[in-house]
Structures are given as C-alpha cells and as structure tokens.
Amino acid sequence: MQRQSRDHFDASTIPDDLAPIATKLSTMLPGDWRSMRPVIDRLKCVKCGLCWLYCPVQCVVEKPRWFDFDLAVCKGCGICAQECPQRAISMIEEVGR
Amino acid sequence: MSFAADDSRAAQHSAVCEGNEAAAIGVALARPDVVAVYPITPQSSLVEHLSQMIADGRLNADLLNVEGEHAVMCGLQGVALAGGRTFTATCGPGIAFMFEPYVRTPGLRLPMVASLVTRDLLSPQCVWGGQQDAMVVREAGWIQMYCETVQEILDTTVMAYKIAEHRDVMLPVNVCHDGNYLSFGVTRVEIPDQRDVDDFLGPAAINWHVALDPSRPMGVDPLTGGAGGVGPSSFVRYRKGQCRGMQNALRVIRETHAAWGERFGRYHAPLIEEYRLDHADYALVTIGSMTGAAKDAVDTARAAGEAVGLIKIKTFRPFPLEAMAAALAKVQRVGVVDRSVSFGWNSGPVYQETLGALHHTGRPIPAISFIGGLAGADITAEHFARAITITRELSWDGRPREPVWLNEND
Numbered sequence: 001m002q003r004q005s006r007d008h009f010d011a012s013t014i015p016d017d018l019a020p021i022a023t024k025l026s027t028m029l030p031g032d033w034r035s036m037r038p039v040i041d042r043l044k045c046v047k048c049g050l051c052w053l054y055c056p057v058q059c060v061v062e063k064p065r066w067f068d069f070d071l072a073v074c075k076g077c078g079i080c081a082q083e084c085p086q087r088a089i090s091m092i093e094e095v096g097r
Numbered sequence: 098m099s100f101a102a103d104d105s106r107a108a109q110h111s112a113v114c115e116g117n118e119a120a121a122i123g124v125a126l127a128r129p130d131v132v133a134v135y136p137i138t139p140q141s142s143l144v145e146h147l148s149q150m151i152a153d154g155r156l157n158a159d160l161l162n163v164e165g166e167h168a169v170m171c172g173l174q175g176v177a178l179a180g181g182r183t184f185t186a187t188c189g190p191g192i193a194f195m196f197e198p199y200v201r202t203p204g205l206r207l208p209m210v211a212s213l214v215t216r217d218l219l220s221p222q223c224v225w226g227g228q229q230d231a232m233v234v235r236e237a238g239w240i241q242m243y244c245e246t247v248q249e250i251l252d253t254t255v256m257a258y259k260i261a262e263h264r265d266v267m268l269p270v271n272v273c274h275d276g277n278y279l280s281f282g283v284t285r286v287e288i289p290d291q292r293d294v295d296d297f298l299g300p301a302a303i304n305w306h307v308a309l310d311p312s313r314p315m316g317v318d319p320l321t322g323g324a325g326g327v328g329p330s331s332f333v334r335y336r337k338g339q340c341r342g343m344q345n346a347l348r349v350i351r352e353t354h355a356a357w358g359e360r361f362g363r364y365h366a367p368l369i370e371e372y373r374l375d376h377a378d379y380a381l382v383t384i385g386s387m388t389g390a391a392k393d394a395v396d397t398a399r400a401a402g403e404a405v406g407l408i409k410i411k412t413f414r415p416f417p418l419e420a421m422a423a424a425l426a427k428v429q430r431v432g433v434v435d436r437s438v439s440f441g442w443n444s445g446p447v448y449q450e451t452l453g454a455l456h457h458t459g460r461p462i463p464a465i466s467f468i469g470g471l472a473g474a475d476i477t478a479e480h481f482a483r484a485i486t487i488t489r490e491l492s493w494d495g496r497p498r499e500p501v502w503l504n505e506n507d
Contacts, residue, residue, distance in 0.1 A: 009313045017338025018267060019206040019307035020331070022316035 030057050030075035036091040038080055042066045044088035051080035051089065111287050116247045116279035119286050120186070120212050120272070121146035123254030125156045126294040127210070130181035133161035133169040137191035138224045139276035140214035144186055166191045170198035177207040178309040178317060182258065182301045184209075188276060189216035189230045196234075202269045203238030203339060205318060208261035208303060209269040210254065213241075215385070216276040217437075217472040225473025226276030228385060229437040231413075232446045238339055240270040240346055241414040243385040247284045249365050250274045252357060255289070259298055259353045265345040267306065275386040275436070277473050282386075289361050297360060343415040350412055368417035370409040371424050373399060377406030379430035379488050382451055384410040387434060387469070387476045394481030405485050410447065421454040430463045431455075432488030434481075434503075436470040444468075444500045463491035469503030476503060 011023040045066035052060040052067060059073035060080065066088075069080075081089040112122070120143050124132070132151065134144035150156035161172050166187050173183040187195055192213065202209060217227025231241060240260065244250045250272065257270040274280060289297075304310065307317055322332040351367045358364035370388075373395055374380060383391045388409045398405045408424045408431075410417070425431060435445020442449050444466035455461055467484050469476040480503045487501060 011315070014306050015338070017334050017341070019204070020318050020321055020335055021307050022319035023314075 029072050030059075031070075031072045034071075034074060034076035035094055036076040036078060037071060037094055038069050038074065038076070038078070038089050039092055040066055040068055041088045041090070044086045046086055046088075048085065050083050050085065054079050054083045109288055110290075111285060113283060113285050114247070115142065115281050115283045116244075116250050116274050117143035117214065117281070118146045119247045119251040120214075120254050120274065121150065122286075122288060123251040124184045124210075125150055126289065126291060127182065127184075127255050127258045127298060128156075128295070129158050129184040129210075131159045131161055131173065131176040131183055132156075133163055133173050133176075133183070133185045135163060135166050135169050135185075135187070135191065137166075137188055137216075139216060139226060139280045140186045140188045140191065140212065142280070143212060143214060147184070166195035167198060170195045170202065173209060174198060174202060174205065174207060175309065177209055177303050178205075178307060180301075180304040180308065180310075182303060184211065186212035186214060188214045189218060192230050192234060193218070196237075199234070199239075200237045201318075204335065205307060206267040206339075206342065207269060207307075208258075208267050210257040210261055211239075211269065211271055212254065213271045213273045214276050214280045215273050215436075221472075223472035226278055226280070227436050227471050227473070228273070228275070229471075231271065231273050232437040232439075234271075235414055235446070238268070238343075239414065240266075240268055240343070240350075240412070241273055242270065242350070242412050243410065244272065244274040244279060245386055245388045245409065245411070247279060247282060248286045248363065250279060251286050251288070252361070252363055252365060255294055255298070256353050256357055258301075259356075260346060260349050262298075262302060263345075263349045263353075264302070266342050266349050268339070268342050268346060273385070278386045287361075287363070293360060297356070346415050347412070347417060366409065366411055368410075368412045368420045369424060370407075370411065371427075372407040372409060374406035374408065374424060374427050376404060377428055378404040379432070379491075380406040380408050380424075380428045381481065381484060381488065382408045382410065382431060382433040382447060384413065384434075384447055385436065387436060390476060390478045391434065391481045394478045394485060397478065397482065398485050403485065403489065405489070413447070413450075416450055416454075418454055418457060421451070422457040425451070425455055425462070426458045426460070428462070430488055430491045432465050432467055432484050432491070434467040434469060434476065434484060436468075436476075438468060438471070443497070448500075461493075463493050465491055465498050466500040467503055468500050471504065474504040474507060480504070 059070040078091045215228045218229040261270045354367035433448040439446040448466035
C-alpha cells in the first residue's frame with residue numbers, strides 16, 4: 001500500500017473547491033466487506049480458467065494444479081462458483097472476521 | 098449552405114446568414130478541437146453548418162457523430178478532461194435526453210460551450226421555439242446568456258469561451274438563442290478577423306484542474322457527501338465553489354463584453370440592458386429575441402407620451418441580482434414577459450425571479466406576468482402595446498395576479 005499511496009504530482013496547486021478529484025488511492029479493498037468466501041476443491045479443478053475470466057475484481061490467482069483466490073481482493077460475489085463447470089467452487093459464510 | 102466550398106466565410110468580413118450559421122461561424126472562430134453533433138429541430142442546421150465546415154477543411158476539428166445527445170455530452174466530457182476545447186448544440190427533447198451528463202458538467206467545472214437553440218417542451222407536441230427547455234435547466238449550473246440578435250449570437254458564442262475558461266469561472270456556458278426567430282432569421286453579420294479572435298481568446302486551458310492525463314493520475318469525481326467523515330464538508334465545499342464560480346462570472350461576463358466592445362466595436366449589454374428607463378414610471382422586462390418588438394412598442398408608446406421603459410435580461414444564470422434590483426428601483430410598476438411557463442407559480446419563470454430581485458430593492462411594486470411566444474407563436478408590437486397598457490394600469494392589491502396569456506386569442 002505504500003507504493004500505491006505515493007504522490008504522483010503536486011495536487012496542492014489545484015484549488016480544492018473546483019472539480020472533485022482524488023490523488024491518493026483508498027486503502028480499502030473489496031475483501032474488507034465480504035460476507036461469503038469462495039473455497040476451491042483442488043481435486044475437482046481442471047484449470048479451465050473460467051473463474052479467472054469471469055471474476056469482476058480479478059482476484060483469481062493461478063497455482064500449480066488449481067486456481068485459487070486472493071481473499072484480500074475477493075468481494076464474495078460468487079460469480080466464480082456459479083460459472084464453474086466442474087462445481088469445484090463453493091461459497092461459505094465468513095464468520096469471526 | 099449555399100456558398101461554394103472554397104468560399105471561406107471565416108475569412109470574410111461580413112455575411113448574410115441565419116442565426117444558426119452565425120453561431121457556427123462563432124464556433125469556428127474559437128477553433129474547437131472536437132465538435133459533437135446530434136440533430137434536433139430547430140438546432141439542426143447549426144451542426145450541419147459545422148459539419149460542412151469540417152468536411153470542407155475550413156474548420157480543423159474532429160467531428161464526433163454519435164448516437165444521441167447523452168453520448169454527445171459524455172464524449173465531450175472526455176474531450177474536455179483531456180484538455181480539448183469543445184462545442185455542441187441542442188434544444189428541447191435533445192437536452193432532456195442529455196440531462197444526466199449535462200448536470201454533471203458544471204460540477205466537474207468543465208468549461209464547455211454549447212448552444213441552446215431554445216424550443217418549447219413536449220407535450221403538447223410541437224417543434225417550434227419557446228424558452229421552456231432553457232428554463233427547465235436553469236438550476237443545472239450552466240451559465241445562460243440569451244441573445245437578442247443574430248450578430249449577438251456570433252459575438253456571444255466567441256465570448257462564451259473566454260468566460261467559461263476564465264480561471265475564476267471554469268463553468269460551462271449555454272449560449273441561448275430563440276428557435277425559429279433567431280435560428281432561421283437571416284440578416285447581415287460582421288465577422289471578426291481570425292487573428293483578432295485568436296488573440297482575444299488566448300490559448301485554451303481546459304483541464305489544469307481535473308484531467309484524464311497519464312502524467313497526472315487522478316480519480317475524477319470520487320465519492321463525496323453522506324453523513325460521516327469528510328463527506329458532508331467536502332460536498333459543501335464543492336457546492337460553494339460552484340456558487341463562487343457563478344458569482345465570479347458576473348464580473349467576468351461584464352469584463353469580457355467590455356473587452357469585446359473595445360476590440361471589435363460592438364458593445365452588447367452583458368447582464369441586463371436598460372432601455373429608455375430614465376424617467377420611466379413603469380417598465381417591461383424581456384429576454385431574448387422578443388426584445389426587438391418590445392423596444393419598438395416602447396418607442397411608439399414613448400412617442401405618445403407614455404413614460405415606459407424596458408429591462409432586457411441577457412445573462413439569466415448567474416442571475417444579475419444587483420443590476421436587476423438597480424433597474425427595478427427606477428420604476429413604479431413592472432410587467433414581465435416570459436416565453437415559458439412556471440407551472441408551480443402560475444406565471445412565467447422570469448417573472449418569479451423579477452419578484453425575487455424586487456425584494457432587494459426593499460420596495461414591493463405592482464407586477465404582472467405576461468406569457469407569450471409559446472411553441473413558436475409571435476409576440477408582436479401589438480402584443481407589447483397591450484402589455485404596456487396593462488402594466489400602466491397596475492395598482493397594488495397584495496394578492497397574486499393571474500398571468501396574461503398574450504397569444505390566447507391568436
């Protein structure tokens with residue numbers, strides 16, 4: 001996050017009552033408000049890559065024998081589980097976060 | 098257009114043309130980078146003129162030929178965020194379809210210029226002039242200047258860029274001219290020299306404050322508002338900034354009109370025009386092209402010994418409160434002529450705002466709302482003569498008055 005939050009240019013020269021702009025990235029990630037999380041069944045995954053294609057936040061990461069999820073980014077929408085032809089992904093409720 | 102392709106009107110010193118072509122000539126003189134077009138009556142010939150100029154190589158701009166007015170405004174927002182000078186024109190149902198990106202433009206402080214070739218709104222079905230479209234969007238945050246003559250359209254269109262792009266303003270401008278009466282009214286216009294206009298406008302500075310620019314990465318229009326954190330204060334700060342820009346525009350519009358007069362010899366009243374108001378007992382308030390016939394009627398009445406004057410509004414947004422109050426302070430009765438309807442107030446909108454200005458004179462006076470010229474109807478000198486007589490006879494009774502519908506029996 002340090003890298004993402006660096007100042008790219010001096011925004012202090014722009015009056016702060018003109019157009020609304022943001023020059024620092026928010027540290028909040030989609031995973032911060034997730035209520036369901038995807039769990040992969042590694043034996044069922046054939047690495048077809050459909051979950052990777054469909055994921056709206058690009059949180060699917062490739063492992064040697066299966067695809068997995070970056071849970072800091074995953075927002076728990078469940079599209080991957082819906083689309084997986086092998087039924088290899090199940091959605092479970094987040095508890096105790 | 099009837100003239101040959103190699104006949105560059107921008108190089109001419111004068112032309113005989115309709116109001117829509119005068120606007121197009123003004124646009125060409127301002128050298129926009131991108132013109133986005135979608136046709137709608139009575140605006141269509143304006144963008145047809147511009148399309149022809151671009152096709153003939155007389156205007157070095159990209160033509161964005163899109164599928165509707167919503168896309169027009171969205172596309173031009175991108176152009177402005179990338180630093181380009183823009184133009185479009187619309188009216189009536191066109192601005193209704195444009196509304197969503199249209200209302201965002203002032204908040205993004207994008208200094209666009211767009212002609213509003215004013216047209217009455219549906220329903221009842223009609224395709225003719227009226228100012229209902231412009232009056233409906235008067236709180237959208239765009240500057241609105243209403244032209245009286247074809248020459249004023251050309252001059253104001255160029256000036257609009259100077260006003261919009263002024264660092265103290267940074268707001269979009271609608272140059273309003275009446276559909277049919279000005280859009281298709283043909284008269285001689287003087288055309289300023291291109292080099293003079295270049296010098297008058299100076300280089301465009303469109304996106305110094307908000308940009309789509311890889312060297313200055315930023316989020317454009319992030320979430321503000323709400324009830325917590327910095328939300329409420331940031332939203333209010335931007336809203337106050339918009340209001341400040343609007344108030345600054347009153348000064349910048351005056352300065353720009355004065356500079357235009359000095360350079361080109363044509364002085365147009367920047368905010369309001371007081372016509373024969375000295376020693377007037379009462380006055381009409383007008384806006385737009387109706388003013389010509391109204392001035393004729395005032396002249397006739399004056400010749401007959403009537404102490405009547407006229408107040409013409411050119412700049413309606415921002416509302417020139419001080420100038421209007423100062424003019425109203427000179428008279429004892431006022432009749433306001435609108436080309437649109439305020440349904441909620443059973444009067445015209447300019448009438449309502451005139452009443453608001455009267456508060457600042459500290460002296461309520463008898464006032465009446467005239468509504469005429471709806472859906473292309475003509476407001477003749479005879480209509481104005483009747484309005485003058487009715488205004489002269491007004492007395493104070495403190496009760497709301499019914500509006501007078503000038504074309505009711507036409």
